[in-house]
Amino acid sequence: xxxxxxxxxxxxxxxxxxxxxxxxxxxxxxxxxxxxxxxxxxxxxxxxxxxxxxxxxxxxxxxxxxxxxxxxxxxxxxxxxxxxxxxxxxxxxxxxxxxxxxxxxxxxxxxxxxxxxxxxxxxxxxxxxxxxxxxxxxxxxxxxxxxxxxxx
Numbered sequence: 001x002x003x004x005x006x007x008x009x010x011x012x013x014x015x016x017x018x019x020x021x022x023x024x025x026x027x028x029x030x031x032x033x034x035x036x037x038x039x040x041x042x043x044x045x046x047x048x049x050x051x052x053x054x055x056x057x058x059x060x061x062x063x064x065x066x067x068x069x070x071x072x073x074x075x076x077x078x079x080x081x082x083x084x085x086x087x088x089x090x091x092x093x094x095x096x097x098x099x100x101x102x103x104x105x106x107x108x109x110x111x112x113x114x115x116x117x118x119x120x121x122x123x124x125x126x127x128x129x130x131x132x133x134x135x136x137x138x139x140x141x142x143x144x145x146x147x148x149x150x151x152x
Contacts, residue, residue: 020064029093044105050080051102071095 005011007018054077058070071090072080078087083094 020067031093042101044101044108047081047098047101048105051098054080 003011003014003016005016005018008016054072056070056072058068060066060068074084074090075087077090077094078084081094081098083098084091
């Protein structure tokens with residue numbers, strides 16, 4: 001069928017490797033806008049909420065017990081995001097995309113908190129000025145009450 005297999009006699013993809021792959025150098029995935037379609041917006045806050053619910057654990061492959069990894073299972077990732085070809089595989093382009101949109105969501109939250117802090121700081125300054133004015137008026141009233149003969 002034109003598929004090549006390494007470590008398998010029945011490859012299901014153009015290149016199907018059964019086992020670890022070691023690369024010295026970068027693996028570059030095509031991400032050109034000209035090879036993509038069906039663009040839809042995503043909600044960073046919704047993605048972050050799903051990510052927060054995703055169980056992420058340390059684990060190893062049965063075939064490679066010496067190497068520990070961290071991440072979700074493909075089943076959980078697929079259930080949370082519906083990304084990829086099936087619920088047995090996770091593409092690094094999808095984990096990277098989820099991570100990037102989660103960073104955007106966290107940045108939006110920080111910007112919102114900074115805006116709230118700025119508003120609270122301005123309100124605090126206003127209340128401090130109002131408090132100083134009230135204290136000055138109170139001090140003047142106390143002066144009048146404590147020394148009535150000087151105020152005639």
